Amino acid sequence: MSSGPAEPKLRVPDTREEALDPAWLSQALASVGQGAPVTSVEIVEVIKTVATKIRFKATFDGTAGTQDFCLKGLLDADEMTKMGGSTCVLEGDFYLKLAPKLDVQVPEAVAVVTDREAKQSVLLMRDVIAGGGRFCSALEAFTADDAASSLAQIAHLHAGGQALLESTPWVTPRIASLGNMPHMTAEILQGLLDGPRGDNLSPAVRNGTRLIAGMRALGDKDAGRPQFLVHGDAHAGNIFRTAQGSGLIDWQVLQRSGWAVDVAYHLCAVLPVELAETEERNLLNHYLELGRGLGLILPDAEEAWLQYREAVMYGFYMWGITRRVAPDITIQFTDRLGRAVMRHDSFGLLGVA
Numbered sequence: 001m002s003s004g005p006a007e008p009k010l011r012v013p014d015t016r017e018e019a020l021d022p023a024w025l026s027q028a029l030a031s032v033g034q035g036a037p038v039t040s041v042e043i044v045e046v047i048k049t050v051a052t053k054i055r056f057k058a059t060f061d062g063t064a065g066t067q068d069f070c071l072k073g074l075l076d077a078d079e080m081t082k083m084g085g086s087t088c089v090l091e092g093d094f095y096l097k098l099a100p101k102l103d104v105q106v107p108e109a110v111a112v113v114t115d116r117e118a119k120q121s122v123l124l125m126r127d128v129i130a131g132g133g134r135f136c137s138a139l140e141a142f143t144a145d146d147a148a149s150s151l152a153q154i155a156h157l158h159a160g161g162q163a164l165l166e167s168t169p170w171v172t173p174r175i176a177s178l179g180n181m182p183h184m185t186a187e188i189l190q191g192l193l194d195g196p197r198g199d200n201l202s203p204a205v206r207n208g209t210r211l212i213a214g215m216r217a218l219g220d221k222d223a224g225r226p227q228f229l230v231h232g233d234a235h236a237g238n239i240f241r242t243a244q245g246s247g248l249i250d251w252q253v254l255q256r257s258g259w260a261v262d263v264a265y266h267l268c269a270v271l272p273v274e275l276a277e278t279e280e281r282n283l284l285n286h287y288l289e290l291g292r293g294l295g296l297i298l299p300d301a302e303e304a305w306l307q308y309r310e311a312v313m314y315g316f317y318m319w320g321i322t323r324r325v326a327p328d329i330t331i332q333f334t335d336r337l338g339r340a341v342m343r344h345d346s347f348g349l350l351g352v353a
Helices: 022-028 085-101 144-162 186-193 208-223 259-270 273-293 301-320 327-344
Strands: 038-048 052-060 066-073 109-115 120-126 228-230 239-242 245-248 255-257
Touching: 022 038, 066 085, 085 109, 085 120, 144 228, 144 245, 144 259, 144 273, 186 208, 186 301, 208 301, 228 259, 259 273, 259 301, 259 327, 273 301, 273 327, 301 327
Parallel strands: none
Antiparallel strands: 038 052, 052 066, 066 120, 109 120, 228 255, 239 245
C-alpha cells in the first residue's frame, strides 16, 4: 500500500505537447522531483487507444536526477472522445482515494491532475516497464496458473474494497446504465455482431435485441445481491506482471456490483475457450476459497456457479458494443465471451426468451 499521489492544482493539458512541457511537468512532478525544475524530457513510447499513454524520462535539475514515468490522459482528442473524460476522473479518484487503502498491486501513481468542472483528468505514474515489469498483451493466452495469479488480485480487491463502499458513493452501479445507453440501440449492436466478432456464435446469441435484454436482466439480478468494489474490465490487456506477481491497471470502468461480474469476465476473457471449458470451475472455486480466507461472505459452490454463469453476459455485452479497439482484440474477446454465454446458457438463466 502506498501513501497516494499528489494532487497539484494545475490546468489539465489538452495536447501531448502541453503534457510534456518541462514547465508544466516541473509543477506536476514537484512531489517526486524535490521541487527542482524539469530540464529535459525524452519520449520512450507513445500508445494511442482511446486514451493516450506516454512513457517518458524526465530529468530534474539537481539531485533528483532522471526518472521514468508514464502519463495517461485524453490528449489531442476529438470532442466525442473528450466526452468520456469522466472515466479518467474516476480512474484518478481511484488512485487518489482507494488504491492507498487496498492490498492490490497497481502502478505507483505520483500525481493526478483533475478539472472536475470540465470532467478531465491526467494521471502520472512510475513506468512499470522501466521498473522491470511487463504488461500482458490483450491477445495473450493465459494458462490456468496465470489466471489463478490475477484472480488472487481480484479477490484482494473485492475483500479490501467492500469495507470502503459505504464511504465511496462516487463508485456507482453501472450494469443497468450500460444496458440502457440511448446511443447503443439494438440495431447498432446487431450491426456490430453481424461483423467478424460474431462469426462463431449461434444466431440466438448473435442477437442485439437479446443481448441488451440480457444485460438489463443481469442488472436487475445484480442490484439485489451483495455489492463489491469491482474492476469491471479485467481482460488480459489490463494485467501486468512484476517480480511481486500480477497487478491490475486501467480503472476507468470501476464500479460496484456482484463479485461474479469480475470473475466471470476475467476468466472467460483471458482463457482460450478449450481451457476455460475444463478449468473455469476449478478457478472459480479457487477464487471462492481465497475470498473466504480474506473474510468475504460468498455463496456456496452451486449458487456461485449459477451467478458466475449469469454474469458472463456482462463481458459479452462490453465487447459486443466495443468500437474503438483494434479489430483482432475485439474479435477475440467477443468470441470468447460469446461462446461462454452459449456454453453456460446465460440467456436462459437470466430468463431472456
